[in-house]
Every structure is written in structure tokens, then in C-alpha cells.
Amino acid sequence: MTSPVPDPSPELLQRALAVRQAAGQLAQTSDAERQAALEAMAVALEQASEEILAANAADRQAAEADGLPAALAARLVLDGPKLAAAVAGVRQVAALSDPLGQRQLHTELDQGLVLERITVPLGVVGVIFEARPDALVQIAALAVRSGNGALLKGGREARRSCAAIHAALQQGLAASAVSPQVLDLLTTREESLALLKLDGLVDLIIPRGSNALVRFIQDNTRLPVLGHADGICHLYVDAEADGGEALKVALDSKLQYPAACNAIETLLVHRAIAADFLPLAVAAFAAAGVELRGDAGACALGVPLPASEEDWGTEYSDLVLAVKLVDDLEAALAHIARYGSRHTEAICTANPATAEQFLGAVDSAGVFANCSTRFADGFRYGLGAEVGISTQTLPPRGPVGLEGLITYRYRLRGHGQIVADYARGDQRFLHRPLPL
């Protein structure tokens, strides 16, 4: 099997091993020690703010000279207010309750043989992010809070900003109980590619960037990847919807941030309400600059452009929306099952039974009734901080908070018990639940 991913260099292996060893120490620090480490990181960022802003100015200058696309250049910007917000974010993560050391299961297997399941850090995460340098601050805070080491790789265009931020974070950690070695910054493209092959040294890859980046990573690593490639979200306007409310929800779901993965790409409208609802919706979306593409029924009611088969499976991430008429709830569910990416789907209906049918039948990470798909977000869900959004079926799925950076471990404490005694029937298991 040929692969575009190079093998890790001995130097990278050495660095990854150093992070892993430092992470092993970090995993055994107390809640208070990790909170203090985050405070030290925040203070160090504040103290280094001049250097960081200067480095970012240099990155932006270089980006302009290189003719970087405007969208990318905008994401590169780290000014005073953005840096202050990032520092405030570090303190917010510090204030989250400790995700480690939680007992999830506690069972007396037999007298003097007690099993427990305890939350522990994953170990080391590999994070690849594009442009946005404040992502480095956020992910470093989440990693240290959850007891994980991190190998971090920012975009080439942000390399001066990332280096300045990383230096500050390490300076902060040096004044804490946590080794600065838990955070290493990769700088070359070869390193970030080889990161995908650090089996046994890295436990999870978190890509924060374009769909193309995520898909490339998913195709080129055996390590688990937390992320989502597609977000093809649907809003279904039922026959019994309140038209005004449905239009408000539809507009927000598309327009509040069209490039977001939880924005809708397809609007499904029940045929019985279409003649009332759709002309108003067409006018409102047109006024907002959204290009509508519809099936024959939708076009007959004013949608200006015809949709092709391809449209139903496309994430536009832009001011484009596909519109389709459906005969009933079943048809809406069938369309979603066929074309959806299991991210987030919503229904608007005044009929509670229909809402519950929809909530029960759609197998996406988020299923909503009578509210905007844009609520699918870790902060809005109240998770405190977000590692990413996952569209995989297995947990963690949907918006993922700190729990995406932890796992658990079974601990069994005995007094010389052996299995042969139980296999022979000389001893029997109690399996008595103990208090958590």
C-alpha cells in the first residue's frame, strides 16, 4: 500500500516520546495543580502579549506579501481583543470541573476483590489546525486541564504567531507543577504528516480545519480521528408547522453562520404547506442573498433554479440552499436517511406527536424540534469547552467537550484471587454494586 504519509523521523519519535513521558507525569497531578498550571499559562500569555501580537503582525505581513486568500488571512488575525478572549478562555477551562478520577463503576466481584472504573487522560493528542492561531491556546488549555500531552501543528502561515504563543505557554508551565514538555509544537509539513503514523505514541488526532484536511487525515491514519468531514443538515417544515416560526428558524439555520457545519444545506417542505410557506421563504432568502435550488415542485412555487441530484448531497458552506417538497414525514425521513451526514436535523411542527416521531426516527447526532440547527454546539449545549464536533456514530459524537480527551481504566484490587477457583466453581462471583 503506497501512502503519501512519510515515516516519522528519529527526531520526531524522540520528541513524541518525550511528550508521552511528560504526559505520564501530568496524568498523576492533582486537580489543583492542573488548575494552577492553566493560570500560569494565562499569566504568561498576558506577559508575552506584546511579542505575540508582533509575531502575528509579521505573519500577516508575510501573508499579504504571499497573496494569501482573504478568508484565510482573516482567520490569521490575532489582535489584542482576540488574545484577551483566548486568555479568558484558558481561565474558563481551568474553572471546569475536573474530568479525571471520576469513578464510573464500582463492583465487589467477590469478598476482597473490588473493581472500579476511573476516568483517566487519553495520553497524547495530535492536533492539526489551520491558520487560526488562537486555536493553539484553546487546545493547549483543554489538553493540560484533561491531563493530556499534545503535539501541536499550526498552519505554516501562522508559524511566527504559534511559536510566540507556544514559547509563552511553556514559560508559564515552567513555573507550575506541569512539565513544559507536555506541549510540543511541530513546525514542518513532514512532521505534521508523520504525526499520523505515531501509533502507540499518539492516542487521538484532532484536525481543526477544512473538510479536505479532515478527509485527508481520515484516509491516511490508523489512529482515531475526532472530527467531521461533512455537515449536510436538514430542516423539515411539516404540514402543521407555524409558518412564521418555521421561516424564522429556517433563516437562522442557514444564515446565522453559513460556513458552519451545523448550518442547513437542504430545506424539506411538506407539500400541504408549500403553497403558503414557500413563496414567503423564497422572498426572504432572496432578500438575504441566498441562492435557492429546488425540485420541480419547489420551482413551481417560486424557487428560481432547478436542483440536480448532486445538490442533495452537497455541503455548500455558503449562501446556497436546496429545497424539496415531500409528501409526508416518511418521505422527509427517507430523504434525510439517504442524503444526510448524521450531523444535525430539525423539524418545525405544531403537532407534538409528529415532533416525537421525528425525534425518534432520525439517527443523527443532533435531532431538534422547533429550533435552529445552529444550536448544535458545545458552548450552547452547556459543555463549557469544545474539542470538536464528531459525526461518527460511536461516542463521543456531536459537539464534544472535555470528555473527548478522556478515557477510563479498570482497576481491580484483590488478595491473591485466581480465576481457576471460579472456573472450577470453588468460588462464586458476588457482583455486588458498591456506591460510586
Add this chain to the structure above:
Amino acid sequence: MTSPVPDPSPELLQRALAVRQAAGQLAQTSDAERQAALEAMAVALEQASEEILAANAADRQAAEADGLPAALAARLVLDGPKLAAAVAGVRQVAALSDPLGQRQLHTELDQGLVLERITVPLGVVGVIFEARPDALVQIAALAVRSGNGALLKGGREARRSCAAIHAALQQGLAASAVSPQVLDLLTTREESLALLKLDGLVDLIIPRGSNALVRFIQDNTRLPVLGHADGICHLYVDAEADGGEALKVALDSKLQYPAACNAIETLLVHRAIAADFLPLAVAAFAAAGVELRGDAGACALGVPLPASEEDWGTEYSDLVLAVKLVDDLEAALAHIARYGSRHTEAICTANPATAEQFLGAVDSAGVFANCSTRFADGFRYGLGAEVGISTQTLPPRGPVGLEGLITYRYRLRGHGQIVADYARGDQRFLHRPLPL
């Protein structure tokens, strides 16, 4: 990228889609309906026992004619008592508490905007098992209990047994609220390979077979795989161990079932106790027919064969054990970190502080003090039924019960709320926890 895995045929895609659709219905059945379906499966197996045993006899005859290796032929056997045990297993799975519809999170995001997180089935699992036909019964019961469809592929040598069992299971389901289409049996090698490419139709692959099978599958699918390739487990005998107890635990950890993944492959002995402990251990293991391979220190104390570097990273799955002397706990931990597969490790020590240090520092799925590594098992842990054992870092890890077949979904019920109001600050989130 070339791949040994063929693309799914249109016929296989059609069948997988049928399973997926049937699974969608199954996901919405009640606890009682799924329990009744399992009882119907159990009854149908009992009624078809004559046909099943005859089919198994034919498989065994063919295996003998084909000169199948003895170990494989032994696993093929399904006699009356084994079938009765498998049927009893179906009823045990039916009696487990419902894994579906559990509310894990319940938050009032704002007035009239309520979020909940509910357990739901994965969807469809693809199960590939070798030889042992009773595995088909067990996995079918677990799949239906947890609301999942299953594409099942047994070993070629067990094809008559599997067909007879599958026919009985479908007959049983036909008399229940669950469609027989939730269980499909694949029969050709091409189908089982193409199963690995059913992205979007299959949510999890569960391989039940040799390390080579698991590794091949992990290397050839983008679907998540629940399983373990390696089980290189260690027992560390500390300076302050009770020698007699440690020897008993060591013998059980190796001998109670040497081919199991949770049997130890390496014994680490603190240098301070080695002169007392090792000669007794060497004699006991030799008497049990175990071949010992040691480092220089171990050989000086009676281990007959020298170990090579390769031994420390080998899963023998046989009556072979590597032995190494270590200077202290740190050295034992370093050896485990370097060569272990993060499956299960144990310490024997009478010093509780040392035990806790070990329990805190080893990052395997199971970490044990003063008991046999062979306890690492879903039934012994009290999980009721086991889907498999996972050595990945992310949950589910270790022995995995029904929770390996479920995931969760966020449901949000509102009254027309849109994100723009919160982004503008006109509305604020409450994030008030509600009772589960």
C-alpha cells in the same frame, strides 16, 4: 492506494440497505418487544436443534476430510450441551436491563429549550467470526437486544452450521415484533471483505478471531473496529510480595487459559526477591510444561533459556513465558510502557502504597493488584455479556458489554428559538441541569 478489499457488489449493497432499514424499525421497538424477540429466537433454536446439530456434524465431517487443523476443528464443534448453553445465553442477554433510552444528560438551555442525551443503537454492526458457530447465536442476541441490525459472516468451515442457526433465528424473529431482516448472513469471502467498505451502511466492525484476522481488518477499513490485535500482559512481582501468593497468581495468569489475550506473556521480578521467588517459580512453571525464557539475571537464577529482544514484544498465546529481573518499580513501569499492549497488567505486593503507585501509573485498560490478569473479562467484571475486548485507548476499552453496541443522540426541543438572539445577547443561556 491499492487494496485487497473489493468494492461491495450491488447485491451486497442492497442487502446491507435492507438490514439498515429493518434496524431503523428495530431501534424504535420497546424493551418488552426486544425481550420477546430474544425469547422467540431461543425457542426457535430449541425447535431446530436437530437440524442444527446435523448441519454441524456435516461441517465436522467436511473439516475432517479437508484435514482442518485440530485446534480449528475443536472450535467448530457444536454439540447438544454447547447448543443448550448458547440458548441459555440468549435468555441471559434478554434478561439484561435495556441499554436503550437511557437519559445521560438533561439541561434546560433556556426557558422552553430543553436538551437531552439519550442512548440509542449504533445502527448496523458487521461481525466476522472464525469457526465457532455458537458465536453467531451470542452476537445475534446481543445485536437484537441492543436494537442493532447485523451483517454476520462465519468461517467457511462452519457454513452449514451457520446457515442452520441463521434460519432458526429468522424463523424465531418472524414470530416477533422484530423483522427477520435485521440479521443477514454473508456466505462468501468476497462479501466478508466488501463488508469492510460499507461506509454509511455499517457502523462498527467486530472481528472475533485470530490476531491476524483483527490486524488485517484494522488495516483495511475506515469503519471503526472493536477488538484487539495484541495482548501482551505483564505480572510484576514486587520486592515486598508474598511469594506464595505471587506464585499462585503468576501460575493462574499464565496457565488458566494460555491462549487467552489476558494471559501473561512476561513476568517481571524485583531483584530483591528474585533469589527467593524465582527458583520456586521456575520449578512450578517447568512442572506445568511452560517454557521459560529469561534475561541474564533470571537465567542465573535457574531460567533455562535466554530471552531475545523479540521475546519482550511477543504474544506467545502458548506455554511460553518471558522472565526479567528489574531493579525497582520504576524499571517495571518503564518495561511495561515500552513493550506492553495496554491490555492488562498486574502487580503482586504486600505494600499498599506500592500497589497504588502501580495502579496509578500503568495506562492499560486493566490494572490489577494482587490478583490474576485472567479476571479481565466481561462476565467476570459483571457486565453480563461481552461484545469483545478492546485495547484501543478511547472508550469503550477493556472488556466491553452491551455498551459497545450503543451510542447516544442529542435531542433538543424548542419553541422557535434561534441562535441569532443569543449571539446578539438579546437572550442568555441558562444551562440549568434538570433531573435525569
